[in-house]
Amino acid sequence: MSLTRRHLLQGGTLAAVIPALGLDSGLFAAGPARAQTAAEGAAWRHGLSLFGDLKYPAGFARFDYVDPKAPRGGAARQIALGTFDNFNIAVAGVKGNIAGAVGYLYETLMTSSLDEVGTSYGLLAEGAMYPDDFSWAVYRLRPEGRWHDGKPVTAEDVVFSFDALKKYSPRYASYYRHVVKAEKVGERDVRFTFDAPGNRELPVIVGELMIMPKHWWEGSDAQGRKRDISATTLEPPLGSAPYKIKEFVAGRSMVLERVKDYWGEKLPVRIGQNNFDELRFEYFRDNTVALEAFKADQADWIMENSAKQWATAYDFPAVTDKRVVKEEFPINDSGRMQAFVLNTRREMFRDARVRRAFNYAFDFEEMNKQLFYGQYKRIASFFEGTELASSGLPQGQELEFLETVRDKVPAELFTQPYTNPVGGNPEAVRANLREAMKLVKEAGFDIKERKLVDRSGKPVVVEMLVQDPSSERIALFYKPSLERLGVTVSIRMVDDAQYQNRVRAFDFDIITDLWGQSLSPGNEQRDYWGSQAADQQGSQNTIGIKNPAVDALIEKVIYAKDRVALVAATRALDRVLLWNFYVVPQFTYGFMRYARWDRFNHAPLPKYARSGLPSLWWYDTDRAAAIGRRS
Numbered sequence: 280m281s282l283t284r285r286h287l288l289q290g291g292t293l294a295a296v297i298p299a300l301g302l303d304s305g306l307f308a309a310g311p312a313r314a315q316t317a318a319e320g321a322a323w324r325h326g327l328s329l330f331g332d333l334k335y336p337a338g339f340a341r342f343d344y345v346d347p348k349a350p351r352g353g354a355a356r357q358i359a360l361g362t363f364d365n366f367n368i369a370v371a372g373v374k375g376n377i378a379g380a381v382g383y384l385y386e387t388l389m390t391s392s393l394d395e396v397g398t399s400y401g402l403l404a405e406g407a408m409y410p411d412d413f414s415w416a417v418y419r420l421r422p423e424g425r426w427h428d429g430k431p432v433t434a435e436d437v438v439f440s441f442d443a444l445k446k447y448s449p450r451y452a453s454y455y456r457h458v459v460k461a462e463k464v465g466e467r468d469v470r471f472t473f474d475a476p477g478n479r480e481l482p483v484i485v486g487e488l489m490i491m492p493k494h495w496w497e498g499s500d501a502q503g504r505k506r507d508i509s510a511t512t513l514e515p516p517l518g519s520a521p522y523k524i525k526e527f528v529a530g531r532s533m534v535l536e537r538v539k540d541y542w543g544e545k546l547p548v549r550i551g552q553n554n555f556d557e558l559r560f561e562y563f564r565d566n567t568v569a570l571e572a573f574k575a576d577q578a579d580w581i582m583e584n585s586a587k588q589w590a591t592a593y594d595f596p597a598v599t600d601k602r603v604v605k606e607e608f609p610i611n612d613s614g615r616m617q618a619f620v621l622n623t624r625r626e627m628f629r630d631a632r633v634r635r636a637f638n639y640a641f642d643f644e645e646m647n648k649q650l651f652y653g654q655y656k657r658i659a660s661f662f663e664g665t666e667l668a669s670s671g672l673p674q675g676q677e678l679e680f681l682e683t684v685r686d687k688v689p690a691e692l693f694t695q696p697y698t699n700p701v702g703g704n705p706e707a708v709r710a711n712l713r714e715a716m717k718l719v720k721e722a723g724f725d726i727k728e729r730k731l732v733d734r735s736g737k738p739v740v741v742e743m744l745v746q747d748p749s750s751e752r753i754a755l756f757y758k759p760s761l762e763r764l765g766v767t768v769s770i771r772m773v774d775d776a777q778y779q780n781r782v783r784a785f786d787f788d789i790i791t792d793l794w795g796q797s798l799s800p801g802n803e804q805r806d807y808w809g810s811q812a813a814d815q816q817g818s819q820n821t822i823g824i825k826n827p828a829v830d831a832l833i834e835k836v837i838y839a840k841d842r843v844a845l846v847a848a849t850r851a852l853d854r855v856l857l858w859n860f861y862v863v864p865q866f867t868y869g870f871m872r873y874a875r876w877d878r879f880n881h882a883p884l885p886k887y888a889r890s891g892l893p894s895l896w897w898y899d900t901d902r903a904a905a906i907g908r909r910s
Contacts, residue, residue: 345551353898354557375511384518389486394885409482416482439493453806580875586651612887614665618862639715644703655866676847687828731765
């Protein structure tokens with residue numbers, strides 16, 4: 280599962296939501312669906328867990344990891360990279376550049392717990408039910424749920440949001456492909472109907488849905504113009520969450536203010552969180568410029584993705600005298616694949632031997648030494664950093680799953696563990712390039728006048744599309760190795776808007792992409808690797824994978840009946856993706872690096888919170904006074 284507020288705010292990093300534990304249906308008001316659902320064997324549940332029990336019982340007071348007495352106030356000045364020209368989440372990823380902070384404005388039906396794997400509890404919904412065959416789910420809204428204009432959040436809003444997001448967003452369309460309809464079945468009840476039984480994730484992932492106000496979107500703006508849910512907009516949208524837009528400068532900055540009469544203030548899933556009066560976002564096109572702004576105390580914290588900058592750029596006086604704190608937070612809640620994407624829609628990359636040759640040409644070890652101070656490790660799985668990553672040879676249930684697609688997958692995956700080529704010294708690099716040359720010649724390419732040419736004698740030319748200097752630096756390191764293969768390589772850096780438009784249209788040869796993976800993968804895998812998503816502009820299948828074996832194993836993941844089967848199916852899928860050499864894996868680091876001005880505090884962070892910024896932190900006036908006022 281992946282389509283959550285975090286996906287919108289952070290670009291694909293991921294949370295899970297999901298089924299278990301009943302709640303006395305007498306606690307809920309009667310509705311038209313009650314007799315029907317009771318007859319079908321469903322029970323109301325206050326929280327959901329995909330494969331295990333819930334930690335928090337019905338009626339729990341708060342999450343253990345929050346401080347219910349956390350002070351309120353202050354502002355959190357944050358850095359956002361890129362730009363924005365759109366506040367409409369329905370067309371995010373298709374039209375315009377979405378302001379990620381818009382995700383703070385909307386509530387979902389459920390919200391995740393950060394000290395459990397794959398669990399969620401009621402937010403806009405007070406409970407949910409589904410039958411044993413997972414063929415439908417009913418969510419019941421809390422009567423106190425309100426929009427910022429005071430109007431109640433209704434079942435009609437839920438249906439409207441589902442229909443709009445599924446119609447206009449390729450990602451939601453793929454994610455909810457098997458949810459055939461949402462309909463009002465009671466005053467506060469919405470029933471989601473699925474196209475077939477057995478998909479245990481579907482009753483849960485509908486709880487991730489961001490709910491938008493139907494009455495607002497079907498109304499008119501201050502100038503009397505009819506709003507259009509299918510178009511981009513910079514009109515501040517109406518929300519239901521703890522924050523609303525206070526002010527913004529298009530493409531440059533955005534300020535959210537805490538809603539003083541927020542309806543969910545006393546909910547157990549909200550107590551002790553959202554403690555800042557304001558959340559301020561300043562947009563930067565370049566992370567180096569953003570760092571200079573942070574050093575000048577124009578932002579309160581910065582997440583550092585550059586190993587070089589982490590090692591060399593944080594030696595200014597405020598770090599030395601401890602006014603700025605450097606800290607690394609472990610990433611326990613997800614895995615990832617970050618890689619050079621070889622667009623298989625291009626003729627030359629349709630041959631797996633060519634794709635594999637490009638991996639042999641990548642000298643990660645030397646790059647890690649020269650550019651990253653040896654901080655990274657090479658990614659060797661599409662689920663790197665989790666128990667879902669394949670290793671060794673397939674066995675047990677994983678092997679059973681692979682046997683069902685044996686005639687559609689490379690035979691080597693049954694007899695050889697997947698490994699990336701290893702470089703780092705001249706002998707290894709030469710051996711890897713010899714292997715790469717052997718592979719491209721087997722694929723029908725040849726060398727003429729020191730240039731790699733195809734069967735028709737046409738030189739092989741590729742463009743590496745990048746959007747920022749840090750990506751360009753990596754591409755520049757990779758370029759000479761590809762040129763030693765005879766490939767003519769150009770690197771083109773474009774602005775954020777042009778980059779997004781080209782990627783949405785799959786108009787590229789090579790890009791760097793990142794797929795975040797939750798600890799309970801499911802329907803989002805179709806959007807990542809499924810054949811249907813390959814031709815759907817704006818989908819996350821940037822590789823262009825159309826592989827029946829991959830499609831079949833995705834279904835095994837989605838329809839897994841227990842955690843053991845889920846892990847086995849995911850490892851099988853991972854192995855098939857790896858052995859088709861769709862990408863050139865890059866590198867990872869098991870921590871998030873943050874530097875912050877020492878004005879903040881927090882309770883002990885839960886295991887799956889990463890940094891917990893900003894929702895679990897608060898402004899500490901004593902610490903702030905000790906280091907001096909903001910400039």
